[in-house]
Amino acid sequence: MSVETSVNTNLSADVAMISDLIRKAREAQRNYARYSQVQVDEVVTAAGWAIMHPAHNRLLAEMAVRDTGLGNVADKIQKNYRKTLGLLRDLKHAKTVGIIAEYPERGLVEIARPVGVVAAITPSTNPAATPANKIINALKGRNAVIVAPSPKGLSTCAALVAYIHAELAKVGAPLDLVQYLPGPITKQATQELMRQADLVVATGSQNNIRSAYASGSPAFGVGAGNVxxxxxxxxxxxxxxxxxxxxxxxxxxxxxxxxxxxxxxxxxxxxxxxxxxxxxxxxxxxxxxxxxxxxxxxxxxxxxxxxxxxxxxxxxxxxxxxxxxxxxxxxxxxxxxxxxxxxxxxxxxxxxxxxxxxxxxxxxxxxxxxxxxxxxxxxxxxxxxxxxxxxxxxxxxxxxxxxxxxxxxxxxxxxxxxxxxxxxxxxxxxxxxGNNLSENMNYRNFLNITRIVRRIPERVPSEEELFGEYLRKYG
Incomplete structure (x- = not known):
């Protein structure tokens, strides 16, 4: 078999594998899109508990350090806990279903809508905390999410998703709302996932960020640190x-x-x-x-x-x-x-x-x-x-x-x-x-917002109001 034939065969296999993940995610997301805010918040809480459960947290931290060789267990336990606890606090009273804002003086009503299937690109430095953060934010918006972990972070991601599935089963939510790329993790498979997803949220190396922006799908990426x-x-x-x-x-x-x-x-x-x-x-x-x-x-x-x-x-x-x-x-x-x-x-x-x-x-x-x-x-x-x-x-x-x-x-x-x-x-x-956002990535980045626009009393400004001061100053 020639190199070209081998590459094409692998690419075809990646396309088929990703297409199957996307198909299952879309089916689960269509079901999930009908959930009420109360039901969504229960799903979010379930996903949060999956990583904050003390035994789960410790095992995920130990796996992360063992398999990536990065960081230390005690601090990863603290990071998994505090980042998830803080995120759940931020999300507890946030509205992401139905009407989320009304501006009667402007005749506007805002309605939260899902973005669909999210591709979450995550780094080896935080193989549990970062996927959990993106999964929870995506679920808050009634989306499905497929995680692309780093190769070294695959085992930690697989364990995290297994814990989340166990919690989703308790609340009767579709398990295919949360999936991950199976090993071996390759650039080709990750790029294909980004191409087929509705939204890409990428954290990690600048190569990953550039790939996300070049994927053809809407993407949020983050810049390099050097504080x-x-x-x-x-x-x-x-x-x-x-x-x-x-x-x-x-x-x-x-x-x-x-x-x-x-x-x-x-x-x-x-x-x-x-x-x-x-x-x-x-x-x-x-x-x-x-x-x-x-x-x-x-x-x-x-x-x-x-x-x-x-x-x-x-x-x-x-x-x-x-x-x-x-x-x-x-x-x-x-x-x-x-x-x-x-x-x-x-x-x-x-x-x-x-x-x-x-x-x-x-x-x-x-x-x-x-x-x-x-x-x-x-x-x-x-x-x-x-x-x-x-x-x-x-x-x-x-x-x-x-x-x-x-x-x-x-x-x-x-x-x-x-x-x-x-x-x-x-x-x-x-x-x-090199980013299209300047804030901390948060749940609002995982939403589409539909605006209902009603007529309000007309108010047309006069030329004097707009140009009077300028013309008096400059003639």
Whole structure:
């Protein structure tokens, strides 16, 4: 058999397999579309309990770490729990069936409608939490969903869907509302799923995001992370250091929202470094920094061997033997430049924190802007300060969709019980990050909205109202 014949045979098999999944999903979704809001919310609760059940949660976390080699069990348990709990809180009183809004003064009524069959593309970094989040949001909108896991995340996804099916059976909902691609997971099968689905929601590598946008189906994708945080002169240094440390080390920095760089103003630089050291960080010397760089980017590309590993494991791989380094919670390196020649200025997906020294706040903004000019534009920036003017300046000037103020970044960006952002594991990065949304992906992204439009009393503006001031000023 020729290579061409083999490729065509595999492609035909993928098309047939995906078509069968889509057919079953559509049949289940047509049934589900008739559910009342009460019934839908019961289905959503069932899917949420499937991952929040303590025994399920632990097993999913253990499988995720065992099969992907990324992160740690304790933090994945916490992530699965808190992200799902927060999402269910967000959805509890949200209307997604029938009339969801009325504007009598405008003559408009909004009715929620399903989008149909959702293709959920999910990463290996969060093989349970991210699929669960997308499944629950999709179900809230009376949709069916087919998950395309990463190859390493397949086993975790299969177990999650099995738990969800058991809960759906309890409430009498169609099991084919939630399906996943069977192994082996291939790019061809994932692309075919995206092509046949009604909506694609993609999280993961930028290759996945570009494929989603190129699939021919409507798609929501997210941008690359490379978060920087500023420690301002008015920051509470001890609190800022503890928040950065907890964010940087959580699940071995699998989150795209973990700080990759911290920009410290000169007048508090030494004190802030001391606080970060007290919080568990160790600053590498120039020789250690060089050895670590060769280990992390051996051929100019971030090596997967260091991704989401603990700081001591990374130090061991790099041959770093200083006792404080081998026991560190996270490693710190000082840097002065940005871009391809300065790989520490990019996303590291590991407990390695790049430290920049800024002369003043203007310089701090320049450094962050340069970092995002290289990688991470659109995502978010952190700031530790009591200066509202500095906070607003970041929101007005930097290419970011979120400014996280005095919070642990990876916990705050995706929604927190201490802020008002929707709980999500998929953060839109706007046009800066090549995305068509700038908010946290949420249930409204999984809805079509039909508008009933009634006549209202006519009001036609006069030319004076529209042009009077302009003409008086410019003639």
């Amino acid at each position: 920087a945080s500023i420690i301002d002169t008015s920051a509470s240094l001890g609190e800022a250091a503890q928040q950065i440390a907890s964010s940087k080390t959580f699940d071995n920095a699998t989150s795209c929202s973990s700080e990759n760089s911290v920009v410290i103003l000169d007048s508090v630089y030494d004190s802030a470094l001391a606080a970060l050291t007290e919080a568990g960080g160790v600053l590498l010397n120039s020789e250690e920094k060089h050895h670590l760089q060769e280990t992390m980017w051996p051929r100019g590309k971030l090596d997967s061997a260091v991704t989401a590993q603990s700081a001591p494991s990374i130090a061991s791989l790099a041959g770093l033997t200083r006792p404080s380094v081998t026991q560190a919670k996270f490693l710190m390196v000082e840097e002065v430049g940005t871009g391809p020649d300065y790989p520490y200025s990019g996303e590291k997906l590991s407990p390695v924190l790049t430290v920049y020294r800024a002369r003043n706040f203007d310089h701090a903004c320049e450094i962050v802007n340069d970092i995002y000019g290289y990688l991470g534009a659109g995502h978010s920036v952190g700031i530790h300060t009591s200066d509202d003017g500095h906070i607003l300046r970041l929101g007005n000037e930097l290419p970011v969709c979120r400014v996280i103020v005095n919070q642990a970044h990876c916990f705050a960006t995706g929604g927190s019980f201490e802020n008002g952002l929707p709980f999500s594991l998929s953060m839109g990065c706007g046009t800066w990050g």
